[in-house]
Amino acid sequence: MVGIEEYQIGEIQEDGSLKIYPFYYDVKSRDPTEYEECRKCKLLPVCMGGCPMESIRKNGHPNGPGCDINKYVWKEGLKFYLMRRYPNIFSKESLIKNLGRIPDKNEGMWDFTLPTRR
Numbered sequence: 355m356v357g358i359e360e361y362q363i364g365e366i367q368e369d370g371s372l373k374i375y376p377f378y379y380d381v382k383s384r385d386p387t388e389y390e391e392c393r394k395c396k397l398l399p400v401c402m403g404g405c406p407m408e409s410i411r412k413n414g415h416p417n418g419p420g421c422d423i424n425k426y427v428w429k430e431g432l433k434f435y436l437m438r439r440y441p442n443i444f445s446k447e448s449l450i451k452n453l454g455r456i457p458d459k460n461e462g463m464w465d466f467t468l469p470t471r472r
């Protein structure tokens with residue numbers, strides 16, 4: 355983690371090689387399926403447990419949910435992705451051409467609500 359010695363994952367040596375520090379393995383071994391909050395979350399596996407630094411900030415260690423802003427803007431991100439990936443279907447021009455208007459954000463077309471996990 356940049357700027358925090360305690361959470362350094364490695365160091366680039368003079369010869370270009372990487373000296374890996376133990377915290378690297380802590381971060382790489384994170385498994386969001388072990389976190390209760392992530393197991394119940396609709397964003398798993400897309401999010402994959404979020405940011406380890408955010409987990410440290412919230413939980414005091416890297417092995418926990420590291421929800422960041424993605425949890426709150428994922429619908430907008432998905433819309434943006436679809437509009438970029440499938441412009442023939444989801445561009446503003448296509449929506450206006452096919453529907454005569456851009457759907458209201460509360461309409462079904464933009465409602466990407468997923469079923470709740472059990």
Ligand code: SF4
Pocket residue numbers: 386391392393395396397398401402403404405419420421422424425
């Ligand atoms: S948004 Fe938060 S709770 Fe959901 S998978 Fe990501 S880290 Fe876990």
